[in-house]
Amino acid sequence: MITKSEKTKQFILEKVAPIFNKNGYSATSMSDITEATKLTKGAIYGNFKNKEELALASFDYNVYFIVNKIKTIITTIDSPIAKLYAITNFYRDYYIHRINFGGCPILNVGVDANFTNPKLFKRVKTLITKMQDSIAKIIIDGQEQNEIKNEIDAHLYGARIFSLIEGSIFTSVMLKDDKYLLDMMNHLDELIKNQLQK
Numbered sequence: 001m002i003t004k005s006e007k008t009k010q011f012i013l014e015k016v017a018p019i020f021n022k023n024g025y026s027a028t029s030m031s032d033i034t035e036a037t038k039l040t041k042g043a044i045y046g047n048f049k050n051k052e053e054l055a056l057a058s059f060d061y062n063v064y065f066i067v068n069k070i071k072t073i074i075t076t077i078d079s080p081i082a083k084l085y086a087i088t089n090f091y092r093d094y095y096i097h098r099i100n101f102g103g104c105p106i107l108n109v110g111v112d113a114n115f116t117n118p119k120l121f122k123r124v125k126t127l128i129t130k131m132q133d134s135i136a137k138i139i140i141d142g143q144e145q146n147e148i149k150n151e152i153d154a155h156l157y158g159a160r161i162f163s164l165i166e167g168s169i170f171t172s173v174m175l176k177d178d179k180y181l182l183d184m185m186n187h188l189d190e191l192i193k194n195q196l197q198k
Contacts (some may be wrong), residue, residue: 005047008043008047009047009048009057011037012033012037012039012044012047012048012054013057013058013061014061015036015037016028016033016036016037016054016058017058017059017061017062018062018101018102019032019033019036020054020055020058020059020062020109021058021062021101021102021103021105021108021109022101022102022108023102024108024109024112024113025051025052025055025109025112025113025116025117025120026112026116028051028055030044030051033051033054052117052119052120055117055120056119056120056123059105059109059120059123059124060123062101062105062109063105063106063127066094066098066104066105066106067127067131069090070087070090073086073087073090074086074087074138079145079147080138080139080141080142080145080147080148081142081147081148081192081196081197083138084135084138084139084142084161084192084196085189085192087135087161087165088185088188088189088192089185091165091169091181091185092181092182092185094169094181095169095172095173095178095181096178103169103173104166104169104170104173106124106127106128106166107166107169107170107173109121109123109124110124110125110128128162131162132155132158132159132162133155133158134158135157135158135161135162136154136155136157136158136159137154137158139152139154139157139158139196140154142196146198147197147198148196148197148198149195149196149197149198152195152196157195157196161188161191164184164187164188165184165188167184168180168181168183168184168185169181
């Protein structure tokens with residue numbers, strides 16, 4: 001049973017998380033937050049200790065939809081190679097789904113918080129490492145199942161694939177054109193086929 005407090009927190013995050021993602025931590029004011037939620041400052045701080053705690057929760061809320069959607073997709077797939085292709089297919093539609101929310105929260109918050117909010121920046125770095133490691137784990141599973149070449153450095157390719165994805169998201173969002181993201185997913189498919197797959 002969800003408590004009233006939990007419902008209020010969820011409501012606040014639904015309204016405020018996209019604002020933090022679009023405006024950044026510093027540029028999001030309490031008046032932005034109260035206007036979006038139609039709640040008083042006291043009601044906000046009754047559910048979140050301060051603006052930083054709300055920003056951290058908003059980042060987690062924003063990335064949950066990305067990470068959870070990918071997890072949901074790949075847990076239904078047995079083949080590691082097929083999982084890698086499923087990731088590129090997921091990101092082919094990423095621009096369309098995320099543009100109205102201000103783009104990629106990993107990029108947005110990482111750049112915004114780099115010199116202004118160490119806690120938020122640390123949260124981004126931790127997530128990046130986890131995502132790279134998740135791709136590496138798929139590659140290792142592929143090696144164990146004889147689908148991926150044994151000589152491949154799984155962690156190198158996990159980092160490489162993640163970097164290529166994020167870089168193409170950045171370019172597509174900055175230039176407001178998903179062709180860069182689509183082209184990179186095609187390139188990654190070729191990389192998987194020619195460099196990884198046995």
